[in-house]
Structures are given as structure tokens and as C-alpha cells.
Amino acid sequence: MNEAAMSASNPGLGRRRLLIAGGLSLLARSGHANSEVVLYAYHLKPPYLEDLEHRQGLYFELAELLGLRTPGIRFRTEYLPRRRLEADLEGGRLHGLVIGVNPVWFKDAQRSRYLWSAAFMHDTDVVVSLHKQPVLYNGPDSLAGLNIALPRGYYYYGVDELVQAGKARRTDCEGEESALMMMVLGRVQATIITRRTLYAFLARRPGLRGQFHVALQPHDEYERFILVPQEFAEVLKPLNDALHVLARDPGWQARLQERTLYR
Known part of the structure; x- marks a missing residue:
């Protein structure tokens, strides 16, 4: 159902959207008050959401930095x-x-269902195995015959198909x-993990350094964006303006820099 049809079938939804957009526009122009925009995140793992109680992690930091660069709008990150x-x-x-998030993950590769910010982070998913039993990964077929530990509910292209085929x-x-x-306990032979999360985990558990082998070929590389529902269209331009400023901010870029532990 498209936006016009949804508004027609639900007048309250249409009015709420107008109020949100109009309110944000008015506040941004006036500069006298801040409207609050929530940034919802579901990646409950370091370094993205490290400590919910103390609001620590990259996504909390980004919300604060965006708020400093968008007059009239305050951003707040929340886990969902x-x-x-x-x-x-x-x-x-x-x-x-x-x-x-990435448009592909929300079935919006053509970017027609939602609005999307500029990319603010490049990420890589890597195949990890034990150093004493390294997996020389060069594609999903490299994992044939292995027991692979993967987070529940997540889809991994090529790998899930390999599992479905019984391989x-x-x-x-x-x-x-x-x-x-x-893997450390010997229950599985490989996993796929976001590189930043691997490094953050090993920074917490230095005793595990040297136990893992990271395949040179990544399983996936992608950009992270901010998904903007149509009713928040007024936020997109100031959001992108702030992200473009942060793309040239040495402090924020240093915070994003991946520190390789396997040199």
C-alpha cells in the first residue's frame, strides 16, 4: 500500500505525518527550540551499541554529533x-x-520505499576460524562440510543456501x-562477524588474541546509511548536511578507523 492509500485509509496517520513534518520544519527554521528525532538501532553489539545504560557506542556518539550540527533538531539513539x-x-x-542499515536489508535496493541518508560508514563481514584450524575462504563453497555458528535470525547470502542444500x-x-x-570451545569450525565487532571484542578479551584466523577475502562489504521514513522527509537535508560535515571531521573519522589486530 502506498503512502497516499495509507493516509486515506487511516486519517490519523496522515495528520500525524503532517504534524511531524510541519513541526520539524517550523522548529528548524525558528532556531528557538529543538525537536527530538529518535535514531532506532538494532545492532546490540560493540562498537555500535556497547552499553545501553550508560549510552556508550558509535551510534550514541553519532547522534550527539549530528545534534551539534543540525540547528533545531536533537537526535537520540535508542535500541529496538x-x-x-x-x-x-x-x-x-x-x-x-x-x-x-543498508537498503538491501530492508528490501529497498531501488530506494523507492524509504528515503536514505548519505552513507556514513563502510563495514566488512569476515569469516573467522581458529588459528590452529584456519578456513581459507574464497567464497561460500569454502565452508562446505563445516559447522558454522551464526547469530539467530540473520541471513548470510550463499551460506544459508549451502546449509539448505545439506552441504x-x-x-x-x-x-x-x-x-x-x-569456536574456542570446539563446538563449531567457523563464523561470520563484522570486522569492527571482532576487534572490539578482542580489545575486551586480549587473552583471546592470536587464537583466531581472519580470512583475507571478506564475506561481504557494504555501506551503512540512516533509513528515513517518508513522514520524516524534512529531516533528510539537515541530516545529510551534518553527515557531509562529519565525513571531513578528523576526530569522527579517527573514531571510525578500524585498528587491525592481525598485522
């Missing part, structure tokens, strides 16, 4: 589990933006850190 976030987004109940086994776990520990 993926399934709840997606259900609220589909149902028109998500009163905010979605941070750290590999998938063991679901709670998160990427759990997958690494399952």
Missing part, C-alpha cells in the same frame, strides 16, 4: 530489537529513523561474540 523495529516500520508505527551445518547463537566462544 530487529523484529519489533521491522514490524513497527511496516505498520507505520516507528516514530523515528533507523541508523546503521554445511548452521548452529544458531545469540550473537557474534557467542559464536566466537563456541
Whole structure:
């Protein structure tokens, strides 16, 4: 159902959208008050969301920096589990933006369902195995015959198809850190993890450094964006203006820099 049809079938939704857009525009122009825009995030892992209670992590930092560079708008990051976030987004109940995502993950490769900010981060997913039993990865078929630990509910192209064909086994776990520990315990032979998360985990657990092998060929590389629902269209330009400034900010870029532990 398109936006016009949704508004016609739900007048309250249409009025709410007009109020949100109009309110943000008015406040941004006046400069006398701040409207608050929530950035919802579901990546509950370092370095993105490290400590919810103390609001530590890259996504909390980015919200603060964006607020300093967008007159009239204050940004606040909040955690929301993926399934709840997606259900609220589909149902028109998500009163905010979605941070750290890619159009492909939300079936919007053509960017026609939602608005999308400029990319603010490049990320890589890598195949990790034990140093004493390295997996020389050069594509999903390299994982044939292995037991692979992967976070529950996440899709990994090529790998899930390998599992469905009976050529590999998938063991679901709670998160990427759990997958690494399952390898240490000898329960699985490989996992796929975001490189930044791997480095953040090893920074916390230095005793595990040297135990893992990171394949040279990544499983995936992608950009992270901020998904902007149509009713928040007024936010897109000031958001992009702020992101372009941050792209040239040495402090923020240094914070994003991946520190390679396997030199």
C-alpha cells in the first residue's frame, strides 16, 4: 500500500505525518527550540551499541554529533530489537529513523520505499576460524562440510543456501561474540562477524588474541546509511548536511578507523 492509500485509509496517520513534518520544519527554521528525532538501532553489539545504560557506542556518539550540527533538531539513539523495529516500520508505527542499515536489508535496493541518508560508514563481514584450524575462504563453497555458528535470525547470502542444500551445518547463537566462544570451545569450525565487532571484542578479551584466523577475502562489504521514513522527509537535508560535515571531521573519522589486530 502506498503512502497516499495509507493516509486515506487511516486519517490519523496522515495528520500525524503532517504534524511531524510541519513541526520539524517550523522548529528548524525558528532556531528557538529543538525537536527530538529518535535514531532506532538494532545492532546490540560493540562498537555500535556497547552499553545501553550508560549510552556508550558509535551510534550514541553519532547522534550527539549530528545534534551539534543540525540547528533545531536533537537526535537520540535508542535500541529496538530487529523484529519489533521491522514490524513497527511496516505498520507505520516507528516514530523515528533507523541508523546503521543498508537498503538491501530492508528490501529497498531501488530506494523507492524509504528515503536514505548519505552513507556514513563502510563495514566488512569476515569469516573467522581458529588459528590452529584456519578456513581459507574464497567464497561460500569454502565452508562446505563445516559447522558454522551464526547469530539467530540473520541471513548470510550463499551460506544459508549451502546449509539448505545439506552441504554445511548452521548452529544458531545469540550473537557474534557467542559464536566466537563456541569456536574456542570446539563446538563449531567457523563464523561470520563484522570486522569492527571482532576487534572490539578482542580489545575486551586480549587473552583471546592470536587464537583466531581472519580470512583475507571478506564475506561481504557494504555501506551503512540512516533509513528515513517518508513522514520524516524534512529531516533528510539537515541530516545529510551534518553527515557531509562529519565525513571531513578528523576526530569522527579517527573514531571510525578500524585498528587491525592481525598485522
